[in-house]
Amino acid sequence: MAYKDLRDFIRKLKEEGELVEIEYPVSSYLEITEIADRAVKAGGPALLFKNVDGKEIPVAINLFASYKRLKMALEDDPDNIGNRAAKLLKPEKPSGFIDKIKKLVELKKIADIFPKEISKSKAPCKEVVEEPDLSKFPILFCWPKDGGRFITLPLVFTKDPETGERNCGMYRLHVYSKNTTGMHWHWHKVGAKHFWKAKKMGIKKFPVAVAIGSDPAVIYSATAPLPEDVDEMVFAGFLRGKPVEMVKCETVDLEVPANAEIVLEGYVDTEEFRFEGPFGDHTGYYSLPDFYPVFHVTCITRRKNPIYPATIVGKPPMEDCYIGKATERIFLPLLKTQLPEIVDMNLPIEGVFHNFAFISIDKRYPGHARKVISALWGMGQMSFTKNIVIFDKDTNVHDIGEVIWRWGNNVDPKRDIIFSEGPVDALDHTSPLPFYGSKMGVDATRKWKSEGFTRDWPPDIEMDERIKRKVDQIWDELGLPSPIKKPNPWSWGY
Structure with a gap:
């Protein structure tokens, strides 16, 4: 059963004892980072800070920062998800009538994962429509040498200015003012491809929409290394087993997940670049400042009482490590098809x-x-x-x-x-x-x-299987402690 939205997932985490709500007043300036960093490295729970900077907007963090929570977020084992995805790409030819019926059912399921548009009146992210003011939100200042506050879990939506194909990627946003941020588009990313294409076509104001907070399948899909022609919202529908409900923006020709907590609408000026960074990055080092496009926020829509989700990156292990390990397992079967x-x-x-x-x-x-x-x-x-x-x-x-x-x-x-x-x-x-x-x-x-190796390659040292079985049988009689089996450190079992 797919999660309705971010808060539905948070409720589930709380029910499972995987979330701690913190009433103690904390600062978004460095303090949340230090608390969240200690928690993830100790194998701790997800955190919901309810009193941040005196604002009424709670901050959710470390939501994906364990194998159990990642598995809960995806509602399946990542290995199983990868096998299902590989099967769709390389379907078996049906051999009989029953197989053909099963294949029709599978095709129907595929059709049911494409996003669908709903009316604005039914979209929770439209409860409030207001002028842009990013200072209202508890945006984190993560590390001491960062260039400022950064929105770290944004879902950035663009469309190819030629084909209209949608892309959703996770690109950090360096907050410059109440209505401007940096847009950290690496050259290799699809968002950057759309930007440079728009610049070449002479489009000065390139439309962008940023959703903050959605159901976990949508958030994960924004991070997934999908082929350029695969819509992340289709992939999210595949993960959640039902389509993502999308809604049109107020001021730009883009659609965003209707269940988002906060939506920033606006444009990137294709003629404007500004120093972005430094930023304490997932490498464990600060990424140095460089010139990146500037995102101008022209409208904000949100829920009446939004939750602000964030993540922090730095020296591993951190939350992004668990997301990355899920990606490894999901995309391994797809890699094997090639x-x-x-x-x-x-x-x-x-x-x-x-x-x-x-x-x-x-x-x-x-x-x-x-x-x-x-x-x-x-x-x-x-x-x-x-x-x-x-x-x-x-x-x-x-x-x-x-x-x-x-x-x-x-x-x-x-x-x-x-x-x-x-x-x-x-x-x-x-x-x-x-x-x-x-x-x-x-x-x-x-x-x-x-x-070209002309010598004999030596065999591994292995004990005779008969002797191993005998020692297994007499081990308890020897009065020795049971040998500790070395676990697979990346097992998804829990």
């Missing part, structure tokens, strides 16, 4: 998702690992991955100890490491040029004679 030799993938949180990818493959021919490395560097956001390490299928890539052991023992640096140059993540502060730098691929698989 590269079926892939067995598993780990984007470790310490690598902040674009620094490391540990991949296990079913190696079938000489140079197979290098082929996979090259293929991944040519696929969407995987192209930004700075270090890709390929292992054999029997390696648990989620066990960092095993990863380092295999890497150290299976790699001859001169033979097994390849370097490439190309686009890198905009937040990579090590590249000599912005957006462009080097990457490393490592073949940590066992080497074959057909790959």
